[in-house]
Amino acid sequence: MASKSLTAFFILYSFLGYIPSFGVILRTTDKIVWANEFQPIELTCLIESISTNNPRIEWKKIKNGIPSYVYFQNKISGDLEHRAQLIQPANLLILNTSRSDTAEYRCEVAAIDDHKHFDEILISLAVRVKPVVPRCSVPLAVTVGTSSELRCLENEGFPASQYRWFRNNEELPQDPKSSLKFINSTYTINSDTGGLKFRRVRKEDAGEYFCQAKNDAGHAECPAQLMEVYDVDIVGIFLKVLAALAGFIIVMVGICHAHKHGCFSSGKDHTGTNYKLSAQENGVDYTEADEGHFRHKSSFII
Ligand SMILES: *[C@@H]1O[C@H](CO)[C@@H](O)[C@H](O)[C@H]1NC(C)=O
């Protein structure tokens, strides 16, 4: 049916003599076509001139330099089967584009009765893909005055996503100097990589952060995460306390070893009453304790 009306179309054209039939000439409305994934798109292959009644029409897909048939012997084949159709005169309509359709497409028309009996046209199709929810990393707690980096990334979006950061649902301006509210903040945003870097974190930088990945096909956000800012380095203090405690224990063990009996055996040497007495009297009986190691032991227990 398609080829019948196609023929009628060309007969009419030749009859009216609008186009001198030197040969087949193709034209397209767009050589570079963008489509959104899961939406239809039509690649146009218009026949400007032809005098052959029944030209042979073929479409090929060229991906990474390898051609494959899309329309061949009057039917759709390959991975576009059931997803595309030919529209007069030779347009290719893809009903539900997929990201794998991003490729070059070549429309080829062979008209054996024409003087110039072959023409082809190359169209490049790029399918936009929406970003997925980005993976975000926000430090739980940072110390005032230190540097800090928040990261955000997703790899599905095409073209590659651009990133924006929000704090307490308010967008951080690309340049903090451009806003009175953020003027004292020391951050920089890399909208290509998704990084948000603070050179020196301030108390005011604390808050709930989330990031948005966006391209021409859509956008997606990660859930907000809280970043707390502390005046002092609590982790550092904890580590110092731990180190001090470890040092103390090492010194104690050293002292115990220095004495021939060792701490535990010397504890057994003393009677239970003596031991209890020193503990009850809160170390007041230091003068009564004649042995240095005993004194150490009692003070350690208290
Ligand atoms: C398009 O294809 C996707 C899978 O590739 C499918 O989930 C979706 O339902 C299709 N949409 C239409 C309108 O056919």
Ligand SMILES: *[C@@H]1O[C@H](CO)[C@@H](O)[C@H](O)[C@H]1NC(C)=O
């Ligand atoms: C920024 O710092 C200046 C000088 O320290 C101060 O006067 C101003 O109030 C600060 N602005 C904000 C928004 O914190």
